[in-house]
Amino acid sequence: MEAKIILNCKTYEQATGEKALALAGICQEVADESGAEIIMCPQYADIHRISSELDIPVYGQHIDSIGFGSNTGHVLPESVKDAGAVGCLINHSERRLKLADIEANIKKLRELGMVSVVCTNNINVSRSAAALNPDYVAVEPPELIGSGISVSQAQPEIITGSVAAVKEVNPQVKVLTGAGITTGVDVSKAIELGTQGVLLASGVTKAEDPKAVLKDLVSNI
Numbered sequence: 001m002e003a004k005i006i007l008n009c010k011t012y013e014q015a016t017g018e019k020a021l022a023l024a025g026i027c028q029e030v031a032d033e034s035g036a037e038i039i040m041c042p043q044y045a046d047i048h049r050i051s052s053e054l055d056i057p058v059y060g061q062h063i064d065s066i067g068f069g070s071n072t073g074h075v076l077p078e079s080v081k082d083a084g085a086v087g088c089l090i091n092h093s094e095r096r097l098k099l100a101d102i103e104a105n106i107k108k109l110r111e112l113g114m115v116s117v118v119c120t121n122n123i124n125v126s127r128s129a130a131a132l133n134p135d136y137v138a139v140e141p142p143e144l145i146g147s148g149i150s151v152s153q154a155q156p157e158i159i160t161g162s163v164a165a166v167k168e169v170n171p172q173v174k175v176l177t178g179a180g181i182t183t184g185v186d187v188s189k190a191i192e193l194g195t196q197g198v199l200l201a202s203g204v205t206k207a208e209d210p211k212a213v214l215k216d217l218v219s220n221i
Helices: 018-034 044-053 077-082 099-111 123-130 156-169 184-192 210-217
Strands: 004-008 037-041 087-090 115-120 136-139 174-178 197-200
Touching: 018 037, 018 044, 018 210, 077 099, 087 099, 099 115, 115 123, 123 136, 123 156, 136 156, 156 174, 184 197, 184 210
Parallel strands: 004 037, 004 197, 087 115, 115 136, 136 174, 174 197
Antiparallel strands: none
């Protein structure tokens, strides 16, 4: 099984503009050296440049359930794909959506041939998300996001419970986990608990040596 490492850049200064491109280059170096699958979720303005200059897979951080037309300030799914993204996060804890919008976004991404990653915060929400048939469910207890305390260590029952719930509803949906992931031990523990990889952000983007952190993250997969 090839585990995924999905890096969410959020709007961190360390992952904006030129710095986003540099970080993407580091991700690609580590992926090439290790054979690991590392995916980057940059800000919208950085998607095209990263996808044009590098080979690292790029996902969007969010899309809106809209079509072409008069939707000033919204994020059009087609534009995210045209910029070079091959997938997208949905319902991140910092960008929660209504159930109808989650379902519409999954459907739109499927129509566009893009990967859907629905973020959830507990077992029940993971179960509900699986019923919508996304490619991935990524469970992240919000209280641990950015804490440096790994969910795979602090609350492993949320991971195992989400994996069991998702598989019961839809065995085709894969599970990721996030929140506090900072080391290779965290990643290997998450995989041991039944996931196919991790979603993380500040542990890499705000690190003094992102390459060293990434190399540690992929060291056991």
